[in-house]
Amino acid sequence: MSRPLGVANEDAVTLTGAERKEVRRRSFRLLAALALPQKKLFIQTIVLVLFTNAARVLLPILIALAIDWTLPQVRQGNWAALGLTGGAYIVCANLAGVLLSWYIKCAARISQAMLLDLRQKVFRHTQRLSLEFHESYTSGRIISRQTSDLETLRELLDQGVSELASSCVFIVFTLISIFALDWRSGVVVCIAVLPVAVLFHWYQSRSEVLYRESRVVSARVISTFVETMTGIRAVKAFRRERANDANYADIAGQYRDNSVRSFNLFGVLQPGLVLIGNLTVAALLAYGGFRIIDGTLAVGVMVAILLAAKRVFQPMDEIAMFYSSLQSATAALEKVSGLLEEEPTVLEPRSPRSIDRVRGELVFQDAVFGYGDGPVVMDRFDLKIEAGQTVAVVGQTGAGKSTLAKLIARFYDLRSGSLELDAVPISELSNIELRRHVVMVTQEAFLFSGTVAENIALGRPGASLEEIHDAARAVGAHEFILDLPDGYDTDVNKRGGRVSAGQRQLISFARAFLADPAVLILDEATSSLDIPSERAVQHGLQTLLGNRTALIIAHRLSTVQIADRVLVVHDGKIVEDGSPEELIAAEGRFAALHQAWLDSLV
């Protein structure tokens, strides 16, 4: 497969062999990439675990020593021996405590560092991805990737990778001691590895599918939840509550069923391992028992072997737990790594060029555009917008006005042909530079949680309060902002901070004012404004637009009043182009629209 799968098969639970192999591989690759930078900490933690265990192993040895050696010494009047043994015990005890607490801190550092790393990776990457991707990949999915999928990694890390290491060390040492006592019994224990392996394999193949399903279902639970909460007004107005209840209960039920099935699977693995362990001990007992009767095995050795064999299986529980978390995290990372595999369709240039003194001249040449692999939307057009020109784009809904705007804002790239800003192809400008020069204000005026001032300052971080106020004043938003409970410091998410759609548009206009770009694109940015506000904005625009290039898309021709030039777009083509008065005189589409608009006014 030349192209990575990305999020293409995200909802699939059963995968083809090749697909499965690929998603597993990318998932492990991501896990390795996250773990690698923490190499030193991992080693440190494992060393700590080993020493903690060593200190603890010493404690019972010291007790044995106290009884076998110190006691006779004390009986002979050597009290120093007692002090020595007691002292050694206390030192070891405290050492074990200190090492344990150190180990916990180290393990937390690893786990938190990896989580932060992944959080940053996913967040940065989703921000980098093009709008095209975001239009099909829902917010609910991204949120679920960033919350519940990450949670599984956290569970894996909390399960203790280093404890796994100590478990393995423990098993190996105990096994060696069995071999040392009696190699034949050692072989018997080793044979028991076979059913253990079979059991693990069985668990792995079953749980993989279940955990994958779990990620799909959990994303659905989250998406449903988020969609309901973001659209709560419509939910209430159309009385969706009961239907939603049923739907959500159904999905949450699927999620529970899936969880229960994976619990049950683990519920076989865990006692299964215990059973294998116990049966191994029984087998050893039988094997050893007859050898005792033969006289080829000593009773003491036999007891030691049996106890050691029972102990070998104790850490299996932890290993099983870890393995289960690993399966769950792998399934989650399959999805996360798929998201990370997605490449933005709009790429940053390798060697970005810059514009020294931006003027704002835009030139399309032989431009062809279509969304994704879809049909051509705008076929072969040339367009030159002079620096400082104010251009109104009119046409029916779906005619391609917004497409033109999105191309200039470089939300999409042309399929062929070129688009240049001041003779530099915009695809060769770095994102930062492009955004400094070209800003687009859309109809949906999104406000982020935070104060009104912060929302305006998004246009130019670091702007002074004075500049923020000026921007608001310029679009006629100053007055209503002052009327809010805390003025510019009003939190838009707090009670009392709610602003209307029109006010939101004014705030986002102020944002654009503050950004002060060379090219300003307004895509239906005044649709929710009343006429006086629109007038204020237009007035502000005229001062702002002075020597700036502007592309204004509006259904209402009132905006055209301030335009130097009008483009009429129809079916992806620019069918009329000229000054407003020229077009009115030409009696084409624009003239008809203009007449209709005039009629609509009174």
Added chain:
Amino acid sequence: MRGIVAQGKSSGTAEAVPLSRTLKRLAPFVKPVLPRLIGGFFCALGAGIVALAIPQVLAKLVNDVLAVNGASAQVWYAVGIITLLGFVEALLIFLRRQFVLNPAAGVEMTMRVGFYKHLQRLPVAFHERWGSGQLLSRSMSDLSLLRRWLAFGAMMLIVDTVTVITGLALMFTHSWILGLLFLLGSIPIAIKAYHFRNDFRAASRLSQDQAGDLATAVEESVHGIRVIKSFGRGRDIYEGFNEQAKSLQETELSKARTLASFLLTVVAIPETILGIGLVIGIAQVSAGTLSVGSLVAFFAIAAVIAIPVEAMGMLLGMTLSTKTALERHFEVMDSINDITSPEAPVRPAQYSGAVQLDHVRFAYPDDAGRARPILAEINLQIRPGETMALVGITGSGKSTLLNLVPRLQDATAGTVKVHGVDVRDWDLDELRTEIAVAFEDTTLFSTSIRENVLMGAPGDLAAEQREALLAEALDVAQAHFAYQLADGVDTLIGEEGLSLSGGQRQRIALARAIAARPRVLVLDDPLSALDVRTEEAVTERLRSVLSGTTTLVVAHRPSTVVLADRVALLRDGRIDAVGSHANLLSTNEHYRYVIASLDENEPEIRSEVAR
């Protein structure tokens, strides 16, 4: 943008609610499954005992049976016993999981669904304050923590406590001095545990809140992606997120530090005490006041207790986190829903279609209790079947007024009546069946266009009638584009489907309101995203549909006002004037200011054009 929400909610309600009281609230959920949980507890206890017994039995079998009287029958006897015990242990572990996990997952799901149901019914005002990420984290991670605690933490905490107490009692039987010494050692642990509880609880609340805020940040970064991209603010947003993620990391690390220092105490102190005990014990043995056997037994018991004592640190931490999770859950569940159906809903005598607002006031109270008056005194009567336009400048309270009719908000004072009955006396569902709304921000759901449009349609229609209604609604709203989509009216839209343009969404939302066949229709600037031609076509069709339906429509343009029989002008929270468009145009200066761009500006435009 950075973590403002965090400051809002993360300050946390640190006031100490006793654990028992929080847990008591779980009772209704846990009660039905309590027998199973108890069964699971006994299985856990049993499995523990068998696990401890197997080595003892092994040693005894080998030493006392095989060594003394070695015959093949004896070997099989011993093997039989061990095999049996082995099966019993595995079975008990299996049963424990069977007993506990299913009900724990059930409790989790019941509470999750209950949470969702409650949230759906909480008023819009609540949702305006709470980020959905914060709510999501309460619904997902908090409740899954509860499940794990129920299935594992709570049970092990009890099993471990029982083990420790039993062990302590046994210690006393061997040597009361050493037992007492060991008990004394638990005093510093108890003190430490007290501090640990306080520190850990605060940190755990903080971390869970921060995780919720982080989810909100993610949600905003995705919902606001267009703004972020067009201003090229990805880096700033990322930095804000990063800051939040780092403070969460810091909180988690401080949680780990608190736990680590507690575990240090829990491991070091008992073992130190044991060291002292060892010295005293040896001295006693050498003095002949204690037997070697008792000393060995004492330490053997201490070794057994050490594991659960240490585990209790983790379990205590888990219990505290669960308590926080529950508090966060109940914090939302306890939010008062002040918009509910009354106990004895009133039905109107006649479904006349009249809408009436008397002395209506509305103010958004803010957190400090200051009220921001939006509507000061609204008196408005909309006659049955009449279409009334609501005109006013941006922020004059038009949308707020509309929200009062389907009771998405309640008026601060005064009454709103639909069909002559106060909206607060209506059954909410019935009221909202009477009224259909099209909002200015159009929310469509992840389902087909058909489902979206017919969402509010009467439920008792036959299939053909539904189809006819769908076709008509799409036609009136000029949403014919729906038929040209890949799957026609069955095309999936909304979050999980095709993304439509603003104008397309608006038309579907309008069709949805029309298809609901309401007696009262509330439209908030329903044509704002439409081009002049489409608007004209919609208006024309809408006028015929609206005849007979009482309609309240917010209008920013004369073209929308055309729909209306009468116009109400909203100014400074009051109805300034009511009348026909022409009438107001000629008599009311403010109205001219608000709605008529042309008259005033004509000369200006002319001069512009001439330039």
